[in-house]
Amino acid sequence: NHKLKIDQEALEAIVQVADGDCRRALNFLETAAALVDESDEKREITPDILRKAAQQQALRFDNKGEEHYNLISALHKSMRDSDPDGAAYWLRRLLKSGEDPLYVARRLIRFASEDVGNADPQGLRVALACRDAYQMLGSPEGDLALLQAVTYLATAPKSNALYLTEKQIDKDIKATGSLPVPLHLRNAPTKMMKTIGYGKGYQYAHDQADGLVDQEHLPTELAGTTYYQPTNRGFEAIIRDRLIKWRKILAKRAQTNAKSV
Numbered sequence: 572n573h574k575l576k577i578d579q580e581a582l583e584a585i586v587q588v589a590d591g592d593c594r595r596a597l598n599f600l601e602t603a604a605a606l607v608d609e610s611d612e613k614r615e616i617t618p619d620i621l622r623k624a625a626q627q628q629a630l631r632f633d634n635k636g637e638e639h640y641n642l643i644s645a646l647h648k649s650m651r652d653s654d655p656d657g658a659a660y661w662l663r664r665l666l667k668s669g670e671d672p673l674y675v676a677r678r679l680i681r682f683a684s685e686d687v688g689n690a691d692p693q694g695l696r697v698a699l700a701c702r703d704a705y706q707m708l709g710s711p712e713g714d715l716a717l718l719q720a721v722t723y724l725a726t727a728p729k730s731n732a733l734y735l736t737e738k739q740i741d742k743d744i745k746a747t748g749s750l751p752v753p754l755h756l757r758n759a760p761t762k763m764m765k766t767i768g769y770g771k772g773y774q775y776a777h778d779q780a781d782g783l784v785d786q787e788h789l790p791t792e793l794a795g796t797t798y799y800q801p802t803n804r805g806f807e808a809i810i811r812d813r814l815i816k817w818r819k820i821l822a823k824r825a826q827t828n829a830k831s832v
Contacts, residue, residue: 801814
């Protein structure tokens with residue numbers, strides 16, 4: 572409740588350290604203010620106090636050290652485990668420790684695809700909107716957008732099906748190399764290409780009443796492989812049921828065509 576003074580040299584030091592970041596400047600100033608001796612009649616923030624504040628902040632948070640990764644890990648795991656309270660707490664800890672809010676926003680965007688995915692496609696929109704809102708508002712107003720995104724993602728249905736799909740495809744690409752695109756899927760802008768079979772036999776899905784075609788879209792060596800396996804959670808359950816329905820229709824059509832041959 573007592574007024575503090577700050578000399579010009581100390582003020583210039585804060586400006587230099589903050590490098591245009593208002594949040595960093597405020598955090599630094601608050602740390603320094605807490606170090607001012609209550610018994611000091613001058614109650615002045617000096618360069619010496621700023622040096623002590625800088626040391627204290629370095630101990631509290633090192634954005635390249637273990638604590639940085641511990642806090643990020645705690646936030647990520649809390650969201651993955653669908654705990655909005657833990658997620659909100661670790662978000663605030665990160666921000667109060669001086670973490671770049673836009674770094675957190677980028678992690679939320681990644682989380683929305685990796686741990687929520689198609690179980691709630693809206694999650695990615697929320698994460699992107701959170702980043703945009705923070706860029707527009709800055710701190711402290713924009714902090715609430717981060718909190719909104721964190722609690723939304725924490726309470727969204729979860730799926731890592733996209734992550735597993737990516738890993739399995741990358742594994743197969745590494746094992747099989749650059750397999751050729753099947754002829755019927757190739758682009759054929761010239762007569763020469765059409766002559767050698769590019770695009771031949773391609774079935775146009777919109778010509779079918781149900782929009783479904785029975786043709787392979789993977790290289791011959793990987794034909795029949797199922798990569799994307801949606802969970803039964805959230806919107807992905809609808810996708811899962813849709814794929815099951817489509818496969819049954821195509822299987823029945825294949826049987827009918829086989830009998831007619």
